[in-house]
Amino acid sequence: MLLAPSLLAADFLHLQKACDLLNNSAADWFHLDVMDGRFVPNISYGLPVISQLRKASQKIFDVHLMIEEPEKFASAFRDAGANNLTVHLEACRHLHRNVQQIRDLGMTAGVAINPHTPVELLYDILPDLHLVLIMSVNPGFGGQQFIPHTYEKIRVLKQRINKKGLNTLIEVDGGVDLDNARQLLDAGADVLVAGTSVFRAKDPAAAIAAFKQTGQK
Numbered sequence: 001m002l003l004a005p006s007l008l009a010a011d012f013l014h015l016q017k018a019c020d021l022l023n024n025s026a027a028d029w030f031h032l033d034v035m036d037g038r039f040v041p042n043i044s045y046g047l048p049v050i051s052q053l054r055k056a057s058q059k060i061f062d063v064h065l066m067i068e069e070p071e072k073f074a075s076a077f078r079d080a081g082a083n084n085l086t087v088h089l090e091a092c093r094h095l096h097r098n099v100q101q102i103r104d105l106g107m108t109a110g111v112a113i114n115p116h117t118p119v120e121l122l123y124d125i126l127p128d129l130h131l132v133l134i135m136s137v138n139p140g141f142g143g144q145q146f147i148p149h150t151y152e153k154i155r156v157l158k159q160r161i162n163k164k165g166l167n168t169l170i171e172v173d174g175g176v177d178l179d180n181a182r183q184l185l186d187a188g189a190d191v192l193v194a195g196t197s198v199f200r201a202k203d204p205a206a207a208i209a210a211f212k213q214t215g216q217k
């Protein structure tokens with residue numbers, strides 16, 4: 001199991017501290033949420049913040065674009081330090097072209113789907129993807145409640161991935177915590193994104209360790 005803490009829940013006044021926490025922990029990836037105020041009703045942070053964070057960590061930067069027309073910014077996010085770039089199916093008119101662009105730029109590609117989007121819409125593009133990000137809340141905000149229908153979506157997608165002999169990762173994002181982590185992994189999740197449950201925990205380092213321990217059981 002891979003753990004990707006979401007910096008959206010970190011203290012933005014002390015991002016260096018958040019980087020140190022993740023660098024000195026068993027967290028696998030940095031999950032970086034970019035919002036444009038159009039695709040989602042919120043604006044987070046963008047390129048300048050990510051390129052500064054890049055100087056503070058060697059870990060994988062898993063950038064989740066919640067933006068319209070992501071093709072306009074793919075190369076800029078690569079230059080800012082993204083290793084994996086995930087775009088939303090709902091934001092892409094030419095999803096295959098967008099995924100190819102990301103791969104041609106030397107990054108791995110992910111596609112995210114909102115809670116109302118069926119996983120079946122991804123079947124044709126699965127072989128091109130490093131990961132599928134299943135949103136378990138409606139995108140735009142941290143701290144929301146996990147949507148239980150997600151378990152079934154993970155199970156169905158995992159079955160398809162296995163049937164086709166692919167190694168596409170399933171990432172789950174939104175309301176993930178230590179209470180649902182085991183069930184998500186049992187359903188077939190490979191990567192857990194956790195914002196509030198890590199950065200707003202009393203002891204974030206202990207929360208990361210507990211997630212990783214859950215992954216080993």
Ligand SMILES: O=C(CO)[C@@H](O)[C@H](O)COP(=O)(O)O
Pocket residue numbers: 006008009031033064137138139140141142143144173174175176193194195196197
């Ligand atoms: O993409 C998003 C929200 O749109 C997520 O990455 C959240 O940042 C996860 O936060 P928590 O639900 O874990 O607080």
